[in-house]
Amino acid sequence: GFGRQERIECDAILCAVGRVPRVTGFGLEDLGIPLRENRTIETDAYLQTLYPNIYACGDVAGPFQFTHTAAHQAWYAATNALLDGLWHIKVDDSVIPWATFTDPEVAHVGLNETEATGKKTPFEITRYALSDLDRAIVDDTTSGFIKIITPPDEDRILGVTIVGEHAADLLAEFVLAMKHGIGLKGIFATIHSYPTLAEANKYAAGSWRASHVPMRALAFAERYLAWRRGS
Structure with a gap:
């Protein structure tokens, strides 16, 4: 309960304090591709970077750090890259x-x-x-x-x-x-x-x-059934 202390013996403690994208070593600095304040790569609604032929998705693009959202974004990035010049599809992350x-x-x-x-x-x-x-x-x-x-x-x-x-x-x-x-x-x-x-x-x-039963309909049904029973 609240305020109760308990001693637990263990060999190691793993402390996860968060992650940051790894965006160095890919030549982004040489190309001048901008980063956001949280160090994710700046992209538009189609996952394009400063250069229309370079896309970013997953943890490096943010804002989510999930495997399933990375896969979700990867589909958009791959589709937009392959269909470049025909049409682009905006990433839909409305339901995550x-x-x-x-x-x-x-x-x-x-x-x-x-x-x-x-x-x-x-x-x-x-x-x-x-x-x-x-x-x-x-x-x-x-x-x-x-x-x-x-x-x-x-x-x-x-x-x-x-x-x-x-x-x-x-x-x-x-x-x-x-x-x-x-x-x-x-x-x-x-x-x-x-x-x-x-x-x-x-x-x-x-x-x-x-909790959202239509009370008027129930009242009508009650009167109708009472009428059928002849009461």
Whole structure:
């Protein structure tokens, strides 16, 4: 708990304080290709440098230092280089998943509460605890949750944070949904295999749906069913 001290014996401690791009030794200085303040290579929306025939992608281009974003940028850089003179495609980095492979895993995409508040974006939170999920109970991995940020009274996904077993894998469905404009209603209406961890996404969407039940429609249905029963 808070304030508790614990002594742990170990052989070595690995301290990761961040990384910086390695941009020396490639002749960039001789060509006068500019760098940003964080030492990444300055590129445009098409990953072109100062020279249109020289592209940069991945950690050296930034702003993300992920293998999956490097591969994402590499496709744009290669395509733009090969099709130079025909057309260029702007890099789309609007939906970027993040994952930290701790135990339990932490994964998120889009806005979190702090970012939404800082941007003065109106939002509401839907939370689903993995302790309610059958597969998590069977596997004894009930620690964790799914937290979804949406605009008030809308199912459009602004951001998702998942903490738990295979959080990075579970996040993929929300990344797809945000990329292609699928809301929580669409996820809730999608059949998920039982018993799987992926069902947590459906149940999280169902939690949002349950809190946005159209009360007038329910009242009408209640009166209609009462009429059918003759009461």
